[in-house]
Amino acid sequence: MGMIYEKIKRHSQKEDYPFHMPGHKRRGLDIFDGVHPYEVDFTEIDGLDDLHAPEEMFRASMDRARSYYGTRETFYLVNGSTSGIMAAIASVCQLGDTIIMSRNCHKSVYMAVELLGLKPVYLYPKVEEENGLVTHIFCGDLQTIVDNHPDAKAVMLVSPTYEGMTMDVKAAADITKTAGMTFIVDEAHGAHFPFLKKREERYLQFPTSAIECGADLVIQSLHKTMPALTQTALLHVCTEKVSIRRVQECIDYFETTSPSYLLTASIDDAISFGIEKKEKFEDYAQRLYWLREELKKLEHLSLVPVDDPGKLVISTSKTNMTGKQLYDILLNNYHLQMEMAQETYCLAMTSVCDTQEGYDRLIQALREIDRNLVTKRPVVFSKWMMENELVYVPNRARAMEMTENLIEESEGKVSGEYVYLYPPGIPLIVPGERVDQACIDKIREYEKKGLKVRGMADPDGKTIKIINEQ
Ligand SMILES: Cc1ncc(COP(=O)(O)O)c(C=O)c1O
Structure with a gap:
């Protein structure tokens, strides 16, 4: 067996409980028929339709999906x-838009x-001070930006x-519709929402x-x-508002010409599961309700209120422990693998495939950890989302001549690179933006805290590529 397979196989045999993606929690064998991946690894051949021009099995499956979701x-x-x-x-924007x-x-x-040569205009979400968590975008801010950029x-x-965290998508849709703009929503983390709607009032509500x-x-x-x-x-x-044909053409730009049919079968299975197994989602919501209620009883650790109850944001901000320390203890001492850690919280991702045993282990572990913690005053997060001056659109900036410059000496210069902390991956600087002192200070602050700032070509993070301006 190959070394990668050996490694992942061994990893799958550990007793670490997955509070992370993927949402099937590696329980596909319990949930679906156990299939051998190589036996059904097809792509376009006679009799098996074409994902890029669906007519047969894909058409039938996608028809059922669109009728369930109520989409075109x-x-x-x-x-x-x-x-x-x-x-x-790509389906709605052209070069220069x-x-x-x-x-x-x-x-x-x-x-x-960057690829499409667009001009970005940014809308800045609110950031809460206790954990530095991005919260909401106010529709008032959206309205102002839409009014100021009617050509968008x-x-x-x-x-x-x-x-x-969610935003008021309905109000945002009204604003964009009135302005004649196309409204695109990245709901990457909300694929479960359609299967958890209209629930009994006394239990958890999902967006x-x-x-x-x-x-x-x-x-x-x-x-x-x-x-x-x-x-x-x-x-x-x-x-x-959008042409289906144009969207298909644009998918073809970005998607492999050899789609894995194993993946398409998994899509079809997941949607069938959602449609047919209502009781599993009900059960998930009820167990999650119980888990959240138990977590609320912890003395020092706290559950940050978020809109999707499936995300457990466990804050250490009022304790003598960092989010990363909590993450490490949960993994090393309790074999609970979280999705990610930040300075003052760690994130557990739940799904309909979780087991009660997993939830019991999490609450047990957190109760034990909580008992040994000390309460302290929370740090107040300083502003970290930068509002920089845009000098060149990213596509143009990337094509310009650049020189490597020490970050400390880059104030007032225009960056040719991204700079971001991952996670969350929100850029401090985008190519074409002017670097200001607040940005430089932030990068250094992250470094001092041992957080790795990425995006620059320099692996040591000491220099940044600066655009040579005439
Ligand atoms: C908010 C958000 N959007 C989009 C994506 C991209 O999703 P995918 O991994 O399916 O390409 C991610 C991935 O983590 C994400 O967090």
């Missing part, structure tokens, strides 16, 4: 939401802006965020999918929160 078309994607986001933007986007968009949005072709927002809130294009990663294999995603065309 639901495309199956095997290159993740990344490809869907890029295709969605303006796009309004939230600054906390995923890197795929930045890549599309599209508005691109992310809802929910990685940590489960309504952007599909139902009037967005024109919605992209969802099935693999993040649904029982589906990694890389599986959906691109929904919800309204008449």
